[in-house]
Amino acid sequence: MTIYALLAKKTLVPLFAGFLMLQAGAATNTTTASTATASNLLAYSTHDLGLLCFGGVSNVRVTYGGDPHKLFDDKGAAAPEKTLADATRMPRGLYGTYDTFAGPIDMQWRSRDGTELSHVVDLNKEITGRTIPYAHPERVYAKKPFVRKPVIVVEFNDRTVTAYLVARLQVMPLDAAKSTLDEVNSRTLVYSRTL
Structure with a gap:
Protein backbone atom coordinates (compact mmCIF):
# COMPACT_ATOMS: atom_id res chain seq x y z
CA MET A 1 0.00 0.00 0.00
CA LEU A 41 -50.66 24.49 13.33
CA LEU A 42 -53.96 24.35 15.17
CA ALA A 43 -52.81 26.40 18.15
CA TYR A 44 -54.56 29.72 18.79
CA SER A 45 -53.93 32.60 21.18
CA THR A 46 -56.96 34.78 20.39
CA HIS A 47 -60.61 34.08 19.68
CA ASP A 48 -63.93 35.79 19.07
CA LEU A 49 -67.02 35.45 21.25
CA GLY A 50 -70.48 34.62 19.89
CA LEU A 51 -73.78 34.44 21.76
CA LEU A 52 -76.92 32.49 20.79
CA CYS A 53 -80.26 32.64 22.61
CA PHE A 54 -83.19 30.21 22.38
CA GLY A 55 -86.06 28.81 24.39
CA GLY A 56 -87.75 32.02 25.48
CA VAL A 57 -84.78 33.47 27.39
CA SER A 58 -84.69 37.20 27.91
CA ASN A 59 -82.64 39.90 29.61
CA VAL A 60 -79.37 38.12 28.78
CA ARG A 61 -76.26 39.80 30.19
CA VAL A 62 -72.76 38.45 29.63
CA THR A 63 -69.46 39.89 30.84
CA TYR A 64 -66.24 38.48 29.44
CA GLY A 65 -62.79 40.00 29.46
CA GLY A 66 -64.26 43.08 31.14
CA ASP A 67 -66.71 43.68 28.25
CA PRO A 68 -70.47 43.63 28.94
CA HIS A 69 -72.93 42.35 26.32
CA LYS A 70 -76.76 42.43 26.37
CA LEU A 71 -79.29 40.48 24.30
CA PHE A 72 -83.08 40.29 24.39
CA ASP A 73 -83.22 43.07 26.98
CA ASP A 74 -86.07 45.08 25.41
CA LYS A 75 -89.38 44.88 27.27
CA GLY A 76 -91.28 41.82 26.05
CA ALA A 77 -88.33 40.52 23.96
CA ALA A 78 -87.76 36.76 24.17
CA ALA A 79 -85.55 34.37 22.21
CA PRO A 80 -87.19 32.00 19.69
CA GLU A 81 -87.36 28.23 20.10
CA LYS A 82 -84.33 26.28 18.88
CA THR A 83 -84.82 24.37 15.63
CA LEU A 84 -82.80 21.58 13.99
CA ALA A 85 -81.25 24.17 11.67
CA ASP A 86 -79.96 26.04 14.74
CA ALA A 87 -77.89 23.07 15.94
CA THR A 88 -74.80 24.20 13.99
CA ARG A 89 -75.69 27.85 13.47
CA MET A 90 -73.13 30.57 14.10
CA PRO A 91 -74.18 33.84 15.73
CA ARG A 92 -74.94 36.69 13.30
CA GLY A 93 -72.57 39.03 15.09
CA LEU A 94 -69.36 38.25 16.94
CA TYR A 95 -67.73 40.06 19.83
CA GLY A 96 -63.95 40.01 19.96
CA THR A 97 -61.03 39.80 19.81
CA TYR A 98 -60.11 38.25 23.16
CA ASP A 99 -56.93 36.65 24.43
CA THR A 100 -57.33 32.92 25.00
CA PHE A 101 -58.85 32.91 27.62
CA ALA A 102 -59.75 36.30 29.04
CA GLY A 103 -61.02 35.09 32.42
CA PRO A 104 -64.39 33.70 33.44
CA ILE A 105 -67.63 34.31 31.55
CA ASP A 106 -70.14 35.86 33.95
CA MET A 107 -73.75 35.29 32.79
CA GLN A 108 -77.20 36.36 33.94
CA TRP A 109 -80.46 35.67 32.12
CA ARG A 110 -84.17 35.17 32.61
CA SER A 111 -85.55 31.71 31.78
CA ARG A 112 -88.83 31.08 29.97
CA ASP A 113 -90.76 30.97 33.27
CA GLY A 114 -89.27 34.30 34.41
CA THR A 115 -86.67 32.91 36.84
CA GLU A 116 -83.54 35.07 37.11
CA LEU A 117 -80.50 32.82 36.63
CA SER A 118 -76.78 33.46 36.94
CA HIS A 119 -73.76 31.31 36.25
CA VAL A 120 -69.99 31.65 35.81
CA VAL A 121 -67.82 29.51 33.50
CA ASP A 122 -64.02 29.60 33.56
CA LEU A 123 -62.86 28.43 30.13
CA ASN A 124 -59.30 27.99 31.43
CA LYS A 125 -60.65 25.04 33.44
CA GLU A 126 -62.99 23.70 30.76
CA ILE A 127 -60.74 23.80 27.69
CA THR A 128 -57.48 21.94 28.06
CA GLY A 129 -54.75 22.94 25.65
CA ARG A 130 -54.90 25.75 23.16
CA THR A 131 -55.39 23.81 19.95
CA ILE A 132 -58.41 23.07 17.77
CA PRO A 133 -59.29 19.37 17.75
CA TYR A 134 -59.06 17.97 14.22
CA ALA A 135 -58.58 14.34 13.21
CA HIS A 136 -56.23 15.01 10.25
CA PRO A 137 -53.69 17.72 11.19
CA GLU A 138 -51.43 16.56 8.34
CA ARG A 139 -53.98 17.99 5.88
CA VAL A 140 -54.09 21.46 7.48
CA TYR A 141 -52.81 24.24 5.23
CA ALA A 142 -49.73 25.42 7.16
CA LYS A 143 -49.55 28.96 5.74
CA LYS A 144 -53.06 29.86 6.89
CA PRO A 145 -54.84 27.13 8.87
CA PHE A 146 -57.82 29.24 10.00
CA VAL A 147 -60.33 30.97 7.73
CA ARG A 148 -61.13 33.32 10.63
CA LYS A 149 -60.25 33.29 14.31
CA PRO A 150 -61.70 30.46 16.39
CA VAL A 151 -64.95 31.39 18.16
CA ILE A 152 -66.26 30.58 21.61
CA VAL A 153 -70.03 30.26 21.14
CA VAL A 154 -72.11 30.54 24.31
CA GLU A 155 -75.69 29.34 23.88
CA PHE A 156 -78.58 30.03 26.25
CA ASN A 157 -81.64 27.78 25.90
CA ASP A 158 -84.20 28.29 28.69
CA ARG A 159 -82.31 27.05 31.80
CA THR A 160 -79.32 25.50 29.96
CA VAL A 161 -76.08 27.23 29.09
CA THR A 162 -73.71 25.53 26.63
CA ALA A 163 -70.31 26.57 25.27
CA TYR A 164 -68.70 25.40 22.02
CA LEU A 165 -65.26 25.96 20.48
CA VAL A 166 -65.85 26.56 16.77
CA ALA A 167 -63.29 27.00 13.99
CA ARG A 168 -63.24 26.94 10.19
CA LEU A 169 -60.06 25.29 8.87
CA GLN A 170 -58.34 25.31 5.49
CA VAL A 171 -57.15 21.84 4.54
CA MET A 172 -55.42 20.25 1.58
CA PRO A 173 -57.97 18.50 -0.68
CA LEU A 174 -58.05 14.72 -0.80
CA ASP A 175 -58.17 14.95 -4.60
CA ALA A 176 -54.62 15.91 -5.66
CA ALA A 177 -55.96 17.28 -8.96
CA LYS A 178 -58.06 19.89 -7.16
CA SER A 179 -56.38 23.30 -7.26
CA THR A 180 -58.22 24.91 -4.32
CA LEU A 181 -58.21 24.24 -0.60
CA ASP A 182 -61.12 22.61 1.18
CA GLU A 183 -62.73 24.23 4.21
CA VAL A 184 -63.98 22.16 7.14
CA ASN A 185 -65.84 23.16 10.28
CA SER A 186 -64.75 22.06 13.72
CA ARG A 187 -67.37 22.39 16.51
CA THR A 188 -66.44 21.01 19.92
CA LEU A 189 -68.72 20.97 22.96
CA VAL A 190 -66.66 22.30 25.88
CA TYR A 191 -69.30 22.97 28.55
CA SER A 192 -72.99 22.42 29.33
CA ARG A 193 -75.02 23.03 32.47
CA THR A 194 -78.73 23.12 33.23
CA LEU A 195 -79.72 25.24 36.24
Missing part, protein backbone atom coordinates in the same frame (compact mmCIF):
# COMPACT_ATOMS: atom_id res chain seq x y z
CA THR A 2 1.42 3.34 -0.97
CA ILE A 3 1.68 6.26 1.37
CA TYR A 4 -1.03 8.09 -0.59
CA ALA A 5 -3.44 5.15 -0.25
CA LEU A 6 -2.72 4.88 3.48
CA LEU A 7 -3.30 8.63 4.02
CA ALA A 8 -6.47 8.51 1.98
CA LYS A 9 -7.75 5.54 4.01
CA LYS A 10 -6.96 7.19 7.37
CA THR A 11 -8.49 10.57 6.48
CA LEU A 12 -11.27 9.83 4.04
CA VAL A 13 -12.97 6.98 5.93
CA PRO A 14 -13.53 9.02 9.16
CA LEU A 15 -14.50 12.04 7.06
CA PHE A 16 -17.05 9.99 5.12
CA ALA A 17 -18.42 8.45 8.36
CA GLY A 18 -18.77 11.93 9.87
CA PHE A 19 -20.61 13.12 6.78
CA LEU A 20 -23.06 10.20 7.06
CA MET A 21 -23.68 10.98 10.74
CA LEU A 22 -24.39 14.63 9.91
CA GLN A 23 -26.86 13.59 7.23
CA ALA A 24 -28.67 11.26 9.66
CA GLY A 25 -28.81 14.04 12.27
CA ALA A 26 -30.20 16.50 9.74
CA ALA A 27 -32.90 14.04 8.70
CA THR A 28 -33.87 13.50 12.36
CA ASN A 29 -34.03 17.25 13.02
CA THR A 30 -36.14 17.82 9.92
CA THR A 31 -38.60 15.13 10.99
CA THR A 32 -38.82 16.55 14.51
CA ALA A 33 -39.31 20.08 13.18
CA SER A 34 -42.04 18.92 10.79
CA THR A 35 -43.87 17.09 13.56
CA ALA A 36 -43.62 20.07 15.90
CA THR A 37 -44.91 22.39 13.19
CA ALA A 38 -47.82 20.09 12.36
CA SER A 39 -48.87 19.87 16.02
CA ASN A 40 -48.68 23.65 16.46
Whole structure:
Protein backbone atom coordinates (compact mmCIF):
# COMPACT_ATOMS: atom_id res chain seq x y z
CA MET A 1 0.00 0.00 0.00
CA THR A 2 1.42 3.34 -0.97
CA ILE A 3 1.68 6.26 1.37
CA TYR A 4 -1.03 8.09 -0.59
CA ALA A 5 -3.44 5.15 -0.25
CA LEU A 6 -2.72 4.88 3.48
CA LEU A 7 -3.30 8.63 4.02
CA ALA A 8 -6.47 8.51 1.98
CA LYS A 9 -7.75 5.54 4.01
CA LYS A 10 -6.96 7.19 7.37
CA THR A 11 -8.49 10.57 6.48
CA LEU A 12 -11.27 9.83 4.04
CA VAL A 13 -12.97 6.98 5.93
CA PRO A 14 -13.53 9.02 9.16
CA LEU A 15 -14.50 12.04 7.06
CA PHE A 16 -17.05 9.99 5.12
CA ALA A 17 -18.42 8.45 8.36
CA GLY A 18 -18.77 11.93 9.87
CA PHE A 19 -20.61 13.12 6.78
CA LEU A 20 -23.06 10.20 7.06
CA MET A 21 -23.68 10.98 10.74
CA LEU A 22 -24.39 14.63 9.91
CA GLN A 23 -26.86 13.59 7.23
CA ALA A 24 -28.67 11.26 9.66
CA GLY A 25 -28.81 14.04 12.27
CA ALA A 26 -30.20 16.50 9.74
CA ALA A 27 -32.90 14.04 8.70
CA THR A 28 -33.87 13.50 12.36
CA ASN A 29 -34.03 17.25 13.02
CA THR A 30 -36.14 17.82 9.92
CA THR A 31 -38.60 15.13 10.99
CA THR A 32 -38.82 16.55 14.51
CA ALA A 33 -39.31 20.08 13.18
CA SER A 34 -42.04 18.92 10.79
CA THR A 35 -43.87 17.09 13.56
CA ALA A 36 -43.62 20.07 15.90
CA THR A 37 -44.91 22.39 13.19
CA ALA A 38 -47.82 20.09 12.36
CA SER A 39 -48.87 19.87 16.02
CA ASN A 40 -48.68 23.65 16.46
CA LEU A 41 -50.66 24.49 13.33
CA LEU A 42 -53.96 24.35 15.17
CA ALA A 43 -52.81 26.40 18.15
CA TYR A 44 -54.56 29.72 18.79
CA SER A 45 -53.93 32.60 21.18
CA THR A 46 -56.96 34.78 20.39
CA HIS A 47 -60.61 34.08 19.68
CA ASP A 48 -63.93 35.79 19.07
CA LEU A 49 -67.02 35.45 21.25
CA GLY A 50 -70.48 34.62 19.89
CA LEU A 51 -73.78 34.44 21.76
CA LEU A 52 -76.92 32.49 20.79
CA CYS A 53 -80.26 32.64 22.61
CA PHE A 54 -83.19 30.21 22.38
CA GLY A 55 -86.06 28.81 24.39
CA GLY A 56 -87.75 32.02 25.48
CA VAL A 57 -84.78 33.47 27.39
CA SER A 58 -84.69 37.20 27.91
CA ASN A 59 -82.64 39.90 29.61
CA VAL A 60 -79.37 38.12 28.78
CA ARG A 61 -76.26 39.80 30.19
CA VAL A 62 -72.76 38.45 29.63
CA THR A 63 -69.46 39.89 30.84
CA TYR A 64 -66.24 38.48 29.44
CA GLY A 65 -62.79 40.00 29.46
CA GLY A 66 -64.26 43.08 31.14
CA ASP A 67 -66.71 43.68 28.25
CA PRO A 68 -70.47 43.63 28.94
CA HIS A 69 -72.93 42.35 26.32
CA LYS A 70 -76.76 42.43 26.37
CA LEU A 71 -79.29 40.48 24.30
CA PHE A 72 -83.08 40.29 24.39
CA ASP A 73 -83.22 43.07 26.98
CA ASP A 74 -86.07 45.08 25.41
CA LYS A 75 -89.38 44.88 27.27
CA GLY A 76 -91.28 41.82 26.05
CA ALA A 77 -88.33 40.52 23.96
CA ALA A 78 -87.76 36.76 24.17
CA ALA A 79 -85.55 34.37 22.21
CA PRO A 80 -87.19 32.00 19.69
CA GLU A 81 -87.36 28.23 20.10
CA LYS A 82 -84.33 26.28 18.88
CA THR A 83 -84.82 24.37 15.63
CA LEU A 84 -82.80 21.58 13.99
CA ALA A 85 -81.25 24.17 11.67
CA ASP A 86 -79.96 26.04 14.74
CA ALA A 87 -77.89 23.07 15.94
CA THR A 88 -74.80 24.20 13.99
CA ARG A 89 -75.69 27.85 13.47
CA MET A 90 -73.13 30.57 14.10
CA PRO A 91 -74.18 33.84 15.73
CA ARG A 92 -74.94 36.69 13.30
CA GLY A 93 -72.57 39.03 15.09
CA LEU A 94 -69.36 38.25 16.94
CA TYR A 95 -67.73 40.06 19.83
CA GLY A 96 -63.95 40.01 19.96
CA THR A 97 -61.03 39.80 19.81
CA TYR A 98 -60.11 38.25 23.16
CA ASP A 99 -56.93 36.65 24.43
CA THR A 100 -57.33 32.92 25.00
CA PHE A 101 -58.85 32.91 27.62
CA ALA A 102 -59.75 36.30 29.04
CA GLY A 103 -61.02 35.09 32.42
CA PRO A 104 -64.39 33.70 33.44
CA ILE A 105 -67.63 34.31 31.55
CA ASP A 106 -70.14 35.86 33.95
CA MET A 107 -73.75 35.29 32.79
CA GLN A 108 -77.20 36.36 33.94
CA TRP A 109 -80.46 35.67 32.12
CA ARG A 110 -84.17 35.17 32.61
CA SER A 111 -85.55 31.71 31.78
CA ARG A 112 -88.83 31.08 29.97
CA ASP A 113 -90.76 30.97 33.27
CA GLY A 114 -89.27 34.30 34.41
CA THR A 115 -86.67 32.91 36.84
CA GLU A 116 -83.54 35.07 37.11
CA LEU A 117 -80.50 32.82 36.63
CA SER A 118 -76.78 33.46 36.94
CA HIS A 119 -73.76 31.31 36.25
CA VAL A 120 -69.99 31.65 35.81
CA VAL A 121 -67.82 29.51 33.50
CA ASP A 122 -64.02 29.60 33.56
CA LEU A 123 -62.86 28.43 30.13
CA ASN A 124 -59.30 27.99 31.43
CA LYS A 125 -60.65 25.04 33.44
CA GLU A 126 -62.99 23.70 30.76
CA ILE A 127 -60.74 23.80 27.69
CA THR A 128 -57.48 21.94 28.06
CA GLY A 129 -54.75 22.94 25.65
CA ARG A 130 -54.90 25.75 23.16
CA THR A 131 -55.39 23.81 19.95
CA ILE A 132 -58.41 23.07 17.77
CA PRO A 133 -59.29 19.37 17.75
CA TYR A 134 -59.06 17.97 14.22
CA ALA A 135 -58.58 14.34 13.21
CA HIS A 136 -56.23 15.01 10.25
CA PRO A 137 -53.69 17.72 11.19
CA GLU A 138 -51.43 16.56 8.34
CA ARG A 139 -53.98 17.99 5.88
CA VAL A 140 -54.09 21.46 7.48
CA TYR A 141 -52.81 24.24 5.23
CA ALA A 142 -49.73 25.42 7.16
CA LYS A 143 -49.55 28.96 5.74
CA LYS A 144 -53.06 29.86 6.89
CA PRO A 145 -54.84 27.13 8.87
CA PHE A 146 -57.82 29.24 10.00
CA VAL A 147 -60.33 30.97 7.73
CA ARG A 148 -61.13 33.32 10.63
CA LYS A 149 -60.25 33.29 14.31
CA PRO A 150 -61.70 30.46 16.39
CA VAL A 151 -64.95 31.39 18.16
CA ILE A 152 -66.26 30.58 21.61
CA VAL A 153 -70.03 30.26 21.14
CA VAL A 154 -72.11 30.54 24.31
CA GLU A 155 -75.69 29.34 23.88
CA PHE A 156 -78.58 30.03 26.25
CA ASN A 157 -81.64 27.78 25.90
CA ASP A 158 -84.20 28.29 28.69
CA ARG A 159 -82.31 27.05 31.80
CA THR A 160 -79.32 25.50 29.96
CA VAL A 161 -76.08 27.23 29.09
CA THR A 162 -73.71 25.53 26.63
CA ALA A 163 -70.31 26.57 25.27
CA TYR A 164 -68.70 25.40 22.02
CA LEU A 165 -65.26 25.96 20.48
CA VAL A 166 -65.85 26.56 16.77
CA ALA A 167 -63.29 27.00 13.99
CA ARG A 168 -63.24 26.94 10.19
CA LEU A 169 -60.06 25.29 8.87
CA GLN A 170 -58.34 25.31 5.49
CA VAL A 171 -57.15 21.84 4.54
CA MET A 172 -55.42 20.25 1.58
CA PRO A 173 -57.97 18.50 -0.68
CA LEU A 174 -58.05 14.72 -0.80
CA ASP A 175 -58.17 14.95 -4.60
CA ALA A 176 -54.62 15.91 -5.66
CA ALA A 177 -55.96 17.28 -8.96
CA LYS A 178 -58.06 19.89 -7.16
CA SER A 179 -56.38 23.30 -7.26
CA THR A 180 -58.22 24.91 -4.32
CA LEU A 181 -58.21 24.24 -0.60
CA ASP A 182 -61.12 22.61 1.18
CA GLU A 183 -62.73 24.23 4.21
CA VAL A 184 -63.98 22.16 7.14
CA ASN A 185 -65.84 23.16 10.28
CA SER A 186 -64.75 22.06 13.72
CA ARG A 187 -67.37 22.39 16.51
CA THR A 188 -66.44 21.01 19.92
CA LEU A 189 -68.72 20.97 22.96
CA VAL A 190 -66.66 22.30 25.88
CA TYR A 191 -69.30 22.97 28.55
CA SER A 192 -72.99 22.42 29.33
CA ARG A 193 -75.02 23.03 32.47
CA THR A 194 -78.73 23.12 33.23
CA LEU A 195 -79.72 25.24 36.24
